Amino acid sequence: MSEQRVEAVERALKILEVFDTPQEAFTLAELAEATGFYKSTLLRLLASLERFGYVTRGADGRFSLGSTPLRLGRRHRPGRGLAARVQPVLDRLCQESGETAALLEVAEGMVNCRLASLPNTSLRHELHPGDHWTTDTTDTPAQSLSGGFMLCTALSEAVAGATNLWLSLSGPGGRLKSAQAEALLESARRELASSSEHSEGASS
Template sequence: MAQDRVESVERALTILDVFDSTQEYFTLADLASETGYYKSTLLRLLSSLERFDYVQRGQDGRYRLGHAPVRLARRHMPSRQLEAWIQPVLESLTQASGETASLIEVTSQHAECRLVAVPDSALRHELRPGQRWRIETEGDPAQAFPGGIMHCRQLGHPRESSPLWLALSGPSSRLTPALADKYLTSALAELERRPAER
């Protein structure tokens, strides 16, 4: 609800969202451009974030993500049972298809990569655990990216409260929806043969 909003907290979280990027370091000007905030406002918020180690400021004045988000994320990694069940299938899927295979979790209007297997190919979809994106099409958590496709199939798991999806992604010059669906059908069948521990 609107009355429950705390503007300073939302501004701080907006700053942290900027760091969800392949770019590792940001100048104050970069952050001002990305958030639309005045530099004076940014400096006050960044000072608090730095004090709690959510961001770190280098000697050159540029900012990077601190250790606190990583520490918190490690506490909420996929369960060992889920990882043991899914990761070998992702590795097999990547080996068979030559493309990036991942486990995607959907919460609200966002999708997040929880596990991933990446091929050795130089031309591939770069995806990492913890990477999040907004869902553009209801019922399909696929990430849109230039020159490529992501194809997803939902699966169920008794230990997880949020919907989980298997995904295969790569350059559209190599991967078609039909081909991705064929590989994902095989992977889902493999998961059925290897039931997760209850």
Template sequence: MAQDRVEAVERALTVLEAFDVDQEAFTLAELAQATGYYKSTLLRLLGSLARFDYVQRSHDGRWSLGSTPLRLARRHPPSRQLTTRVQPLLDRLAAETGETAALLENHGPQVECRLVALPEAALRHELRPGSQWPLAAGNDPRPELPGGKMLLQALPSAPGEPTRWLALSGPSSRLDARSEAALKAALAELTAVAETEAMT
């Protein structure tokens, strides 16, 4: 019904819809072209969205999605189930190895950190949920880590699901065969839990 519409809200939602493409960050001019709004109008809308972390502005002036959409998406039943199953395992893996444990997910040309557990070590790979970086050649999801290293184990995926990886990352000197074994054990545990849930 027409009286139920709030124009400012619909404009803000239109801006958010513009981010639903493979491109990760946009200039103000690109957003103006995508939405049809004047730049002055866009700046007001983006300012409000940024205050609630729906969008973020980088140092080069480009706009990208903030962490709030990802946080809300985790309330969706499939994401909630994934978090419930994986996060405790990541917490334990980080505590046992002293390294950053994460769940990575492929989104087209991008890799996104879905879940993470940080160790207490002062020297560690600082990774946050929602962090994104380009998928490297050969579909390698590892980011550039000068002086660091990331170990990976791919998770089994059903048709239509994105590719996901369990990851351990930290200083190259600390990641060894024991770290690799811990990561493989975590994958085996997660796979066994998923298979058990599928049979019940």
């Protein structure tokens, strides 16, 4: 099959590649410098990307990723085996704590929510698969929440196939004691580690 290229599509994809960075928004001049495109060309391509929700333009004129990449990203999940083990644990963690429980993945300075379980209350941390934020530390991928908290525990060393994955509990500040949240997270981590060992034993 001969190689086929659509120049306009490749230019649009080159623009989207610029957003693969901790910087969340770009001016037209910054995009022009990053892509090498003329501003007039950029504006035409950005108009199409904005129409389909791939980018959005703020009141300050800067461009950021729109809702479409996030919506498509929510279709990506961890391997079925890992997801099947983790989701029930998240559901129990959510029920026992009354807070949002999630599986987070850290890669190249970005934290991505892969799985989540939300409590049945209006006052909660809204966190869904596909949500993401930047991090500048390897100590914890916790998101900074105004008036709230997020505690995390790493799965990487305890669960097979869980490289760069973390469990988290998050919600309004003061509703769940730190010590209780840490104990629940540790219990969930041990449960997943145990199920991982059993799974490895069964397959060996």
